[in-house]
Amino acid sequence: MKPTILLVDDEAMLREVMGDVLFKEGFVCIPCANGADAMRMIDGGPYKFDLLLSDVKMPGTVDGFEIAKRFQAKYPEGTVILISGYIDEKAAVSLSKDRVRVLLKPLRAQELLDAVREALALASVTSDGDNVIPLDPDSPRLQ
Amino acid sequence: LGTKPFILYVEDEPLLRELVAEVLADNDLPCVSAENGPDAIRIMEDGAYEFCLLLCDVKLPGTIDGFAVADHFEQRYPDGEVVLITAHIAPEDMPQMTKRRRQIYPKPIRMKSLVEILNDTVRPGRDQRSDASAVGST
Numbered sequence: 001m002k003p004t005i006l007l008v009d010d011e012a013m014l015r016e017v018m019g020d021v022l023f024k025e026g027f028v029c030i031p032c033a034n035g036a037d038a039m040r041m042i043d044g045g046p047y048k049f050d051l052l053l054s055d056v057k058m059p060g061t062v063d064g065f066e067i068a069k070r071f072q073a074k075y076p077e078g079t080v081i082l083i084s085g086y087i088d089e090k091a092a093v094s095l096s097k098d099r100v101r102v103l104l105k106p107l108r109a110q111e112l113l114d115a116v117r118e119a120l121a122l123a124s125v126t127s128d129g130d131n132v133i134p135l136d137p138d139s140p141r142l143q
Numbered sequence: 144l145g146t147k148p149f150i151l152y153v154e155d156e157p158l159l160r161e162l163v164a165e166v167l168a169d170n171d172l173p174c175v176s177a178e179n180g181p182d183a184i185r186i187m188e189d190g191a192y193e194f195c196l197l198l199c200d201v202k203l204p205g206t207i208d209g210f211a212v213a214d215h216f217e218q219r220y221p222d223g224e225v226v227l228i229t230a231h232i233a234p235e236d237m238p239q240m241t242k243r244r245r246q247i248y249p250k251p252i253r254m255k256s257l258v259e260i261l262n263d264t265v266r267p268g269r270d271q272r273s274d275a276s277a278v279g280s281t
Contacts, residue, residue: 012251017162020254024169109161 003120004028004047008038008054008067009083018053018112025113027120035062042070049075050123053116056084056102068100079119083107099123148195150174150261153183153212155204163254170258172265174198180207187219194220196265198257200250201229201236210239217243224264228252 005022007029009015019029030047032038035058041047052071056064068080078099084092085105092102099122103115150167152174154160164176175192177183180203186192197216201209213225225243230250232240240247248260 011159013254013257014156014159014162016254017159017166020166020169021162106157108157109165112158 002026002028003050003123004030005051005053005116005120006030006032006038006041006047006049006071008032008035008052008058008064010034010055010059021109021113022053022116025116027116034058034060035064035067036060038062038067039070042067042074050078051116051119052078052080054080054082056082057086072099077123079123081115081119083112148193150196150198150265151177151183151186151192151194151216153177153180153197153199153203153209155179155200163257166254167258167261170262172258172261179203179205180209180212181205183207183212184215187215194223196224196226196261198226198261199228201227201247202231210236213239213242213245226260226264 005027007015007019007022009018010033012033015031015033019031022029030041030045032041038054039062042049049071052068054064054067058064064082064084068082071078071080080100082100082102083105084102087095087102087104089104092104095102101115101119103111150172152160152164152167154163154176155178157178160176160178164174167174175186177186183199184207187194194216197213199209199212203209203212209227209229213227216223216225225245227240227245227247228250229247232249246260246264
């Protein structure tokens with residue numbers, strides 16, 4: 001059973017390389033480019049998720065915090081990692097609780113991978129292992 | 144044979160820089176990363192690596208932008224290739240973009256496309272070098 005991550009970032013290249021590297025680490029990674037897509041994926045997508053990994057600042061009206069709320073409502077046993085370049089360390093610590101962790105930019109790749117591994121160790125992995133890996137955001141499976 | 148030339152990759156966003164470097168390495172495109180213009184120039188001046196290609200964002204923090212890094216690279220590695228990525232193409236930048244045989248691509252660029260571009264650019268020179276060493280070794 002491979003842990004499944006919902007990855008939300010509006011920066012296309014970053015989203016893609018994060019997906020590639022997480023896949024190489026043995027995780028199934030489903031990418032979304034914005035909050036609205038992420039909400040749709042949580043509500044009605046074909047996947048079960050163990051971890052939400054999302055940028056906080058997102059184009060449009062839905063930010064990372066709102067995605068996290070929806071994710072936690074649907075997956076109470078799941079974990080959340082939010083990445084932000086706009087809050088300070090104190091705020092990040094105060095926002096990090098239970099199954100939510102806030103990481104600050106600039107972020108090192110190793111720091112991210114360590115946080116993902118820790119978060120997934122905490123999550124009760126609910127994915128069924130049948131998830132397919134459409135790393136290509138244009139994949140028809142994501143339409 | 145341990146002499147494979149590297150790509151010099153310049154990107155100021157650390158997460159993107161590290162992850163792209165990892166993906167490039169996985170695709171047999173080893174690179175040395177720099178976080179800004181002065182860092183890139185220092186690496187070139189150190190001379191510890193042989194570079195066949197510069198991959199660089201045009202917009203970099205500080206006073207040295209991607210064009211200036213490319214100028215330096217082309218001076219130091221006249222046979223090297225330059226691939227620049229940019230989100231903003233200003234008309235006044237056109238002379239810099241068409242200089243020598245620079246390739247310019249708009250942001251965002253798909254990682255798959257970037258790997259293909261780099262492979263297409265790097266492989267011919269690399270194949271020539273392998274052919275030469277194969278001839279020499281027989």
